[in-house]
Structure formats: structure tokens, C-alpha cells
Amino acid sequence: MFIHLGNDTVIRSEEVVAIIDFNLISSSTIMEEMMDHATKHKIVSGPVSEAKSVMITTNKIYYSSLSVSTLKKRASMISTISKVDDFSDEIKELELDED
Numbered sequence: 001m002f003i004h005l006g007n008d009t010v011i012r013s014e015e016v017v018a019i020i021d022f023n024l025i026s027s028s029t030i031m032e033e034m035m036d037h038a039t040k041h042k043i044v045s046g047p048v049s050e051a052k053s054v055m056i057t058t059n060k061i062y063y064s065s066l067s068v069s070t071l072k073k074r075a076s077m078i079s080t081i082s083k084v085d086d087f088s089d090e091i092k093e094l095e096l097d098e099d
Contacts, residue, residue, distance in 0.1 A: 003074050005055055005064040007046055015057040019071050022051045022063070035061070 001013045025031045035054075038044045038061045046063030053071055055062040064071060 003055075003071065005046070005062055005071065006066045007050070007064070009046060009062060009064070011055065011057055011062065013075060015059065016055065016075060017058060018056040019068050019075070020054045020056065021068050022053055025054060 002010045003013050003016065004010050020031070025035055035044070043060045044063070045060060047065065048063050050065040051063035052066060053064045053068045055064055055071065
């Protein structure tokens with residue numbers, strides 16, 4: 001499944017490692033070092049000026065204009081959808097039986 005991060009960016013949900021509030025980056029020297037390292041290696045994407053959250057994935061770091069709670073809801077929704085049973089085959093069989 002996929003998660004839309006805003007700013008025309010979509011990522012695979014299974015790649016998500018963490019969703020962090022953008023304001024926490026400046027309050028942590030470890031986070032600042034991580035972001036500096038990622039920026040130097042050109043694995044950061046998205047508009048910093050509009051950032052409300054940071055999505056860390058296995059390959060890249062994304063600034064998102066959406067809040068952590070919005071991204072968390074989207075990720076949870078995907079998790080819920082993936083747990084829903086697929087009854088499409090049963091429905092097709094019922095439709096064939098009716099014919």
C-alpha cells in the first residue's frame with residue numbers, strides 16, 4: 001500500500017521507519033546530525049519551508065507539509081485496509097450461481 005505525504009509525494013507504507021514532528025529536529029542534536037548527514041548525501045526530499053513533519057523511510061527522508069497526526073491516520077488507515085478480508089472471489093461465485 002501507499003501513503004500520500006502531500007506535495008505530490010507518495011511512498012510505500014512498508015518503507016516507513018518513523019514519523020517525527022518537524023519541531024523536534026531542532027531540539028535534538030542527534031536529529032540535527034542525522035538530517036545534516038542525510039542532506040549531504042542528498043537523501044532528503046520535500047519543502048523545508050512548509051514542513052510540519054518528517055517521514056523517515058528505509059531509503060530516504062521526506063519533509064511533509066502534513067502534520068504527524070494526519071500522516072499517522074493515513075498509515076493506520078492503510079493498516080486497517082490491509083487487514084480487511086477480500087471476499088471478491090466469494091461474491092463472483094455467488095453471482096455465477098445466480099445466473
